[in-house]
Amino acid sequence: MAVKTGKYTYLLENTPSVLSFGSVGSKKESEGPLGQYFDVINPDSTFGESSWEKAESKMVQISVSQALSKGNFEADQIDMAFAGDLLNQCIGSVYGLRDLGIPFVGLYGACSTMAESLALAALFVDTAIAKKALAVTSSHFCSAERQFRFPLEYGGQRPPTAQWTVTGSGACVVGESGAAPYIRAVTIGCIEDLGIKDANNMGAAMAPAAAKTITRYLADTHTRPEDYDMILTGDLGQVGSALLEQLLEQEKIHLQGRHQDCGLLIYDRQQQDVHAGGSGCGCAASVLCSFILPKIRKGTLGDVLFVATGALMSPTSSMQGESIPGIAHLVHLSSSRRRKGVE
Amino acid sequence: MAVKTGKYTYLLENTPSVLSFGSVGSKKESEGPLGQYFDVINPDSTFGESSWEKAESKMVQISVSQALSKGNFEADQIDMAFAGDLLNQCIGSVYGLRDLGIPFVGLYGACSTMAESLALAALFVDTAIAKKALAVTSSHFCSAERQFRFPLEYGGQRPPTAQWTVTGSGACVVGESGAAPYIRAVTIGCIEDLGIKDANNMGAAMAPAAAKTITRYLADTHTRPEDYDMILTGDLGQVGSALLEQLLEQEKIHLQGRHQDCGLLIYDRQQQDVHAGGSGCGCAASVLCSFILPKIRKGTLGDVLFVATGALMSPTSSMQGESIPGIAHLVHLSSSRRRKGVE
Numbered sequence: 067m068a069v070k071t072g073k074y075t076y077l078l079e080n081t082p083s084v085l086s087f088g089s090v091g092s093k094k095e096s097e098g099p100l101g102q103y104f105d106v107i108n109p110d111s112t113f114g115e116s117s118w119e120k121a122e123s124k125m126v127q128i129s130v131s132q133a134l135s136k137g138n139f140e141a142d143q144i145d146m147a148f149a150g151d152l153l154n155q156c157i158g159s160v161y162g163l164r165d166l167g168i169p170f171v172g173l174y175g176a177c178s179t180m181a182e183s184l185a186l187a188a189l190f191v192d193t194a195i196a197k198k199a200l201a202v203t204s205s206h207f208c209s210a211e212r213q214f215r216f217p218l219e220y221g222g223q224r225p226p227t228a229q230w231t232v233t234g235s236g237a238c239v240v241g242e243s244g245a246a247p248y249i250r251a252v253t254i255g256c257i258e259d260l261g262i263k264d265a266n267n268m269g270a271a272m273a274p275a276a277a278k279t280i281t282r283y284l285a286d287t288h289t290r291p292e293d294y295d296m297i298l299t300g301d302l303g304q305v306g307s308a309l310l311e312q313l314l315e316q317e318k319i320h321l322q323g324r325h326q327d328c329g330l331l332i333y334d335r336q337q338q339d340v341h342a343g344g345s346g347c348g349c350a351a352s353v354l355c356s357f358i359l360p361k362i363r364k365g366t367l368g369d370v371l372f373v374a375t376g377a378l379m380s381p382t383s384s385m386q387g388e389s390i391p392g393i394a395h396l397v398h399l400s401s402s403r404r405r406k407g408v409e
Numbered sequence: 410m411a412v413k414t415g416k417y418t419y420l421l422e423n424t425p426s427v428l429s430f431g432s433v434g435s436k437k438e439s440e441g442p443l444g445q446y447f448d449v450i451n452p453d454s455t456f457g458e459s460s461w462e463k464a465e466s467k468m469v470q471i472s473v474s475q476a477l478s479k480g481n482f483e484a485d486q487i488d489m490a491f492a493g494d495l496l497n498q499c500i501g502s503v504y505g506l507r508d509l510g511i512p513f514v515g516l517y518g519a520c521s522t523m524a525e526s527l528a529l530a531a532l533f534v535d536t537a538i539a540k541k542a543l544a545v546t547s548s549h550f551c552s553a554e555r556q557f558r559f560p561l562e563y564g565g566q567r568p569p570t571a572q573w574t575v576t577g578s579g580a581c582v583v584g585e586s587g588a589a590p591y592i593r594a595v596t597i598g599c600i601e602d603l604g605i606k607d608a609n610n611m612g613a614a615m616a617p618a619a620a621k622t623i624t625r626y627l628a629d630t631h632t633r634p635e636d637y638d639m640i641l642t643g644d645l646g647q648v649g650s651a652l653l654e655q656l657l658e659q660e661k662i663h664l665q666g667r668h669q670d671c672g673l674l675i676y677d678r679q680q681q682d683v684h685a686g687g688s689g690c691g692c693a694a695s696v697l698c699s700f701i702l703p704k705i706r707k708g709t710l711g712d713v714l715f716v717a718t719g720a721l722m723s724p725t726s727s728m729q730g731e732s733i734p735g736i737a738h739l740v741h742l743s744s745s746r747r748r749k750g751v752e
Contacts, residue, residue, distance in 0.1 A: 067410075068538050070488075074512060076538065117729050145413075146597060154497040155723035156517045157731075160600060164734050169417060169597035171525065172721070172736070174499040174517040182514065193536035195411045195419065213725075254489060254512035257503060378515070380498035382556075386460050388500075391507050393515070 068192050072286025074279075075253045075396075081403050082191035083243035084184075085198070086139065088132025089356035090125050091234040091348075094207070094340075098333040103356040104234075105132045111208065111233050118208035119157060122235075125348070126151075126162025126204045129235035129355070133200070137239050141166040144239065145196035148183035150174050151204050151347050152231075153213060158204045162235075168200065176376030177272075177301050178255070179203040180236060180351040181395035184372070185252035187240040188397065192249075197241060204235035205346025214265070214381055227267040229303045229329060229345035230338075236351030238359075246401040247362035250369075253283040253396040257378065261389045265379065268390070269306020269329075269342055272375035275392035276302060277313035279373060283396050284319065291321050295367050298358065299394075300350030300374030301329035303343030328353035328374075350374040358399075365401045372397045411535050415629025417622075418596045418739075424746050425534035426586035427527075428541070429482065431475025432699035433468050434577040434691075437550070437683075441676040446699040447577075448475045454551065454576050461551035462500060465578075468691070469494075469505025469547045472578035472698070476543070480582050484509040487582065488539035491526035493517050494547050494690050495574075496556060501547045505578075511543060519719030520615070520644050521598070522546040523579060523694040524738035527715070528595035530583040531740065535592075540584060547578035548689030557608070557724055570610040572646045572672060572688035573681075579694030581702075587746075590705035593712075594741040596626040600721065602734040608727045612649020612672075612685055615718035618735035619645060620656035622716060626739050627662065634664050638710050641701065642737075643693030643717030644672035646686030671696035671717075693717040701742075708744045715740045 068076040093109040095101060106128050113124040126149070134141060147166070150173035151158035163170060175182035183201035190196040208218055210231040216222040240249065258278050262271040276299050284290060291297060302310055307327045314321060328350045329343035354372060361367040375394040384390070411419040436452040438444060449471050456467040469492070477484060490509070493516035494501035506513060518525035526544035533539040551561055553574040559565040583592065601621050605614040619642050627633060634640060645653055650670045657664060671693045672686035697715060704710040718737040727733070 067536065070538075119725055119729065120731075150515075150517055152498075153723065154725060155495075155519065155721065157721070157723045157726045160721040160734055161726065161731065164600045164602055167599050170600050170736060171529070171597060172493075172517040172519075172719075174493055174515040176498065176515075186514070189533075189538055193410065193538060195413075195532055195536060254514060256510050257507045257513050259507055378498065378500070378503040380496065380500045382462055382497060383500045383504065386462065388463075388504065391503055393513060 068189050074282045075251055075286035077251050078188055078192040078249055080192045081248045081250055082188050082240050083245055084247045084359055085239045085241045085243055086133050086137030087238045087355040087359050088129040088136060089236045089352045090128040091352055095234050100332055100357045118206050119153060122158040122204050122206040122209050123161035125235040126158055126202060129237040130202055133237040133239050139239060141168055144168045144198050144200050146171060146190060147200040148173055148186045149202045150179045152176060152210055176378055177345060177347050178374045178376030178393050178395050179347045180354060181372055181374035181397050184238055184397050185395050188249040188252055191240050199240050202237035203347040203351045205231050205348035207231045207233045210346055224341055225266045226341055227305050228341045229268060229343050230340035231346035232332060232344045232349035232352060234348035234352035236355030247359050248400045248403050249397060250400045251398040253279055255279040255394045257391045257393055259389050259391040263389050265384045267305060268345060268377045269303040270309055271377045271390035272392040273302055273306040273309035273313060275394040276310050276373050276375045279394040279396050281317050291324050294324060294369045294371050296370045297321055297325050298370055298372050299327045301345040302327050302375060303329040305342050362399055362401050368401050370399045372399055411532050417625045418594055418629035420594050421531055421535040421592055423535045424591045424593055425531050425583050426588055427590045427702055428582045428584045428586055429476050429480030430581045430698040430702050431472040431479060432579045432695045433471040434695055438577050443675055443700045461549055462496060465501040465547050465549040465552050466504035468578040469501055469545060472580040473545055476580040476582050482582060484511055487511045487541050487543050489514060489533060490543040491516055491529045492545045493522045495519060495553055519721050520690050521717045521719030521736050521738050522690045523697060524715055524717035524740050527581055527740050528738050531592040531595055534583050542583050545580035546690040546694045548574050548691035550574045550576045553689055567684055568609045569684055570648050571684045572611060572686050573683035574689035575675060575687045575692035575695060577691035577695035579698030589744040590702050591743045591746050592740060593743045596622055596739040598622040598737045600734045600736050602732050604732045606732050610648060611688060611720045612646040613652055614720045614733035615735040616645055616649040616652035616656060618737040619653050619716055619718045622737040622739050624660050634667050637667060637712045637714050639713045640664055640668050641713055641715050642670045644688040645670050645718060646672040648685050705742050705744050711744050713742045715742055
């Protein structure tokens with residue numbers, strides 16, 4: 067069972083595993099440093115579909131089908147699917163999962179969705195509600211751009227703080243197993259809002275939520291950053307990553323080179339003109355499922371705190387002058403079922 | 410712990426209770442048959458805010474604050490909030506809950522959200538992940554109308570199959586207790602899509618999902634409609650309700666007058682010009698939290714299957730020619746902890 071420790075964190079005593087996982091990306095992702103690690107790359111970002119939104123659903127189908135087939139699972143072995151995305155009414159997930167007949171728990175966590183879905187899947191497996199649960203999310207540069215910003219044809223200028231929405235999806239099947247990667251603990255985040263209103267600076271809006279969730283997790287578990295090999299945020303990008311480290315320094319938490327950000331890993335900012343880095347639900351999801359989980363499985367990465375962050379605004383709330391609330395959920399992934407130390 | 414019975418249903422062995430609940434509505438809701446049962450009615454549908462979206466968030470604040478205060482709870486006693494709504498990026502819930510500091514699990518289940526959030530809250534309490542969990546959702550006629558259909562000022566004609574989005578919110582605090590209403594079982598629905606494309610006929614799009622979930626629940630629990638006092642759908646309205654009964658007849662399941670629909674209960678269709686009935690996340694939520702839960706608490710209603718249904722489309726998917734997928738989640742509410750019969 068899941069044992070609450072402190073106020074916000076659950077230790078998963080049955081340590082569910084990520085049994086299998088799949089990732090998909092497109093041309094820009096293939097040209098980045100992680101391109102070789104993706105299961106599927108389709109350089110045609112339409113994925114053969116007639117709209118960007120349908121292309122995004124197609125990516126969900128691909129990442130889920132990769133996760134299922136790599137684990138030799140059929141859809142009817144999955145007790146529950148946790149999924150959501152950035153599109154209005156989460157249509158990326160809905161149409162992507164429509165044909166599978168898996169009980170569906172629709173989520174909205176913006177770019178925190180990979181951590182939110184993985185945390186819920188892990189809690190459900192740990193408490194034996196589900197034997198196997200699916201966690202999946204996606205984003206598409208073109209569907210996000212026209213929904214949140216401008217039509218692609220407009221060719222709007224992007225400020226240096228802007229990030230580039232990843233065209234990609236990642237899916238995990240969580241279940242009981244004796245093999246790594248294990249899910250050892252989760253922290254469900256609270257909504258944090260320090261008043262940032264610049265919709266071209268999501269990193270700044272989300273950094274306080276990441277700082278809060280990391281601080282709470284470390285306090286709840288009586289651990290320090292040194293107890294982990296990597297503290298991996300979702301898509302803070304360059305601006306948000308710097309702010310996160312500053313905010314944690316104020317709390318006397320020193321990440322000391324252990325911090326990585328999926329938004330900074332996925333693209334080469336010198337070569338790829340992505341400004342402050344990658345973003346979108348598919349950023350954290352595809353980096354986790356292509357580059358990180360295989361290393362934890364092999365044991366080349368030991369303990370990773372995966373902290374995906376979301377900006378919970380809409381274009382409507384921004385136009386109405388509202389600030390941008392952020393949220394961050396944390397999942398402790400590990401190559402070992404139990405580790406030295408206090409946890 | 411939650412014990413899976415059949416393929417889709419969980420029996421909640423620790424039978425969590427709905428400890429307290431709150432409801433809010435506006436002018437049209439107050440003029441309907443259930444007006445007197447709401448905790449809070451504000452005939453000014455702006456709720457003192459400068460936009461319809463902010464008014465919707467205000468309703469979330471009101472229903473949650475009612476649910477908390479009626480149970481003598483403080484926000485920091487709540488381990489987890491499950492919430493979502495119809496607005497793009499679920500901003501009704503996000504801005505409504507922003508200031509409470511409760512760990513937040515954002516959901517998207519369209520008009521099924523009250524059942525989805527209540528089911529998750531019940532599963533979390535039953536498995537002791539949470540001691541107390543909040544389930545809340547909302548809708549607002551004016552924010553929904555301009556997002557999903559036309560600007561209010563346009564004065565578009567509404568076909569007879571159209572429904573009227575309820576301006577309202579309902580919130581439940583779920584926890585351990587020795588008192589009714591108990592949550593005895595939940596069924597998580599699958600996405601069902603029979604190809605309906607008429608965005609003015611949501612009842613028809615959602616009825617197949619309701620039929621499927623009810624059929625599965627009855628099969629999983631080896632029970633019949635006669636074992637329940639009420640089978641309460643969320644917002645099928647007149648068209649969807651008739652279709653549901655037809656679809657169930659085909660499965661040889663006869664509801665025999667036990668079926669009620671929140672969308673038909675909340676307004677007087679003869680007097681209030683709402684066409685096929687009420688709809689929206691706030692429909693099922695506010696009817697449940699004003700009219701139904703008090704009756705279960707008193708014992709004047711024994712066993713109720715609460716089946717909220719959602720239409721998981723967006724205006725974009727409809728414009729792109731996609732059909733409308735539906736989903737229905739089921740929560741078995743009861744005035745007694747254990748009942749006669751096979752379950």
